[in-house]
Amino acid sequence: MSADASRLPLWRAALVIARRDFGAILFSKAFLFFLLGPVFFAAISFAAGALGAKAVESAAPPKLAVMLDDAGSSAFVAAHERLKDSISLPGIERVPATGGNAPAALLGDGSRNFGAVLTGTLERPELTGTPERIESWRGEVALLSAQAGSGGAAAMPEVALKPTRSSVANTRSSQTATATGAITLLFLLTMLLAGMVLSNLVEEKANKIIEILAAAIPMDAVFYGKLFAMLAVSFVGIAVWGSIGAVIFALGKSAFGPLPEPAVGWPLFTALFVIYFAMAYLLIGSVFLTIGSMAPTVRDVQTLSMPATILQLAVFFLATYSMSDPGSGPEIFAVLFPVSSPYAMVARAAQSPVLWTHVLALAWQILWVAIFVKTGATLFRRKVMKSGKAGGKRAKRRGLVRR
Template sequence: MTLGKLRRSLRQAMTVARRDFMATVFAPTFLIFLLSPLLTIGFGAAGGFGASTMAQSAIERSRLVVLTAPGESAPITTADQQLRGMFGREDAPPPIEFRTPDANPGAQARALIGSREGNVDAVLYGPLAKPHILYGNHADNEANYLATIAEQVVRTQRIGSSAPLSVPIKTRIAQTQVTVTGHTTAAMFAVMAIFLLTLFLSGLTIGTMAEERNNKVIEVLAAAVPLESVFLGKLIGMFGVALLFVGFWGTVASQITSLLPPGMAAGLAQVAPAAGKLMFALLFLIYFVMSYLLFGAAYLILGAQASTQRELQMMSLPMTLVQMGMVGMSTAAAASPGSPVAWIAAIFPFSSPMAMAAQAANSPSLWPHLIAILWQLLWVSVVISLGASWFRRGVLKSGGGPKRRRSQPATA
């Protein structure tokens, strides 16, 4: 291709890109699209709040039962108060309820565990030196807690006092150094952020392509501009929309710590990348660009092959499953840096951007990123080159049949 043809192709591609970008950004529904993560977060928060409320109500209804005489419950209550201070609000065992044993405490305990009044996780009866503990399904921890209480009471009785034997002096130290756990958490965030952004924005590409396919707009573009330029222009146009989306939400995310309570903001401060915030932000943007170009080109090819909405859905499902597989491999790489799965995820083209973003969060070394970026640029160029050819076949169904032979001149 000569330099003049290359310039003409790029100019035509940028014309298509500008058209797609303006048509998408200045559409009335773009604001809804831009704020759609708020709806997702809202629905997720509502669902999580409902689930946590149900779980909390179930925990509040649960209880432990100790069958003992009324005058013997005081040491058990004291031991329960001492041990319960080791648990947080969400991890605390159910409250203890005392009941008077009848003539057959074993049968009484079995009836409490299996009764319809329910929510009795475990029952203790008998002498505390050799207690009998019955417990229901998934109540192993509650049974162990009752056994520990019995042990504590017996030890207290042998010592002759329930007073603490030591008085600790507790001093809280503010941690400013980011730990390995903080780096790993940042790596997980990076993987999920690239995955969600790519999945969300690539869906916009395939939807736009299918819509123009149904409206016959793509045929009009093909009549005026080479299809390779149409493919590249659409990819660049949707990429511009993606950058606008990421820039908007990146700005919002950078200011969110100022809106959080001090305790939560201090906790988020412990989640930081090993490569440094500025360098990590730059690498994250580069790897998002690589991931979007790879998957965006693939989705654009799928959109060109589909002629109906049903075909579009059937074709996009395998691609979504591939993305789920890539995020699973990259998550494993983020949790185990330097492992064989981390190397495989970094080498495989479609998982490499997410795996290397996790690498930037886990390690301060920068030289692997230069190799990874060159490797991903190679695959982006390969996918775009092949995509342009497949895009042409899908749009106009050209190149699939046999070529026509040139007509032979008639002989005299």
């Protein structure tokens, strides 16, 4: 029986390598510290952000601009003075009802910090401002209007709300925010986790283990096995960090507010995000594995880490720039360019409900993973292992010279 015939099939051999690497990494002490690092960093960042937001909120709370007629404004201000020590009320400022003080102009005046503008009459008050702000102040305005109108004897009036933004603009803005957040999260996870692939083969090359593996199984299987092992380790890390994040979000849900809805809906968007993370990791990981396999020492791998980071930043900036104009030339290029394709398609999932493009994009990305792995394995076999056609020719030449 020949050596090739006794070898394991490609995918069975890749599974053996994946199991071996996955167990070795998962149960190591280094992986535990790797898991704890981002948790500590996120905790510090969250605490700093909360303290900063609290400081900004306490330093400059928004005010309610009262723009009624003279008698109505005076009564409203008097009612506010009577009740402000008993219940929590927004700060108010009386504004003359003149032509230059339109609600839109007051809300756009950055020097006055108005959150909403009260117009109309005490019997029919109208509140103009952002949807969140006027909804939160609706009850207070109704109470003060009732107190100002008849000393609290009459029922509170119905407050007419006038949102300053259209629903279409809100939808587009929220979808863009979701796309930006998804691209940023995908970039951070990929940058944090894909760097481990760079040094994956260095130790085995130094210990001559890779030569034993190359003699037993195809080199393509070694690359596939190591890639999928690192991907599985990445999913373990994401599961740990995601569980901690879910607990934090559940405890402070009221502080975070509602999440902007993506175009395809949250369940499908979450599934697509996980799939595109896997494809982004396999694409960039196959490139990194090839580059790292050519490095003779760990020091050389450290030198290569900076160009690898620049490559990931370039992909992130390309996807972020193209996201703002779907269907444009840069956006189509970002979709077709293999390494940036997962980022661009995540943004599309947040901004467009069309699904058939994702099927084509995933097929395109899988094709390029196979191309990158095949190219990397061939280069490693010929340049490092000195086997294959080029290596065989060099070996023959060396044999002739010796003779």
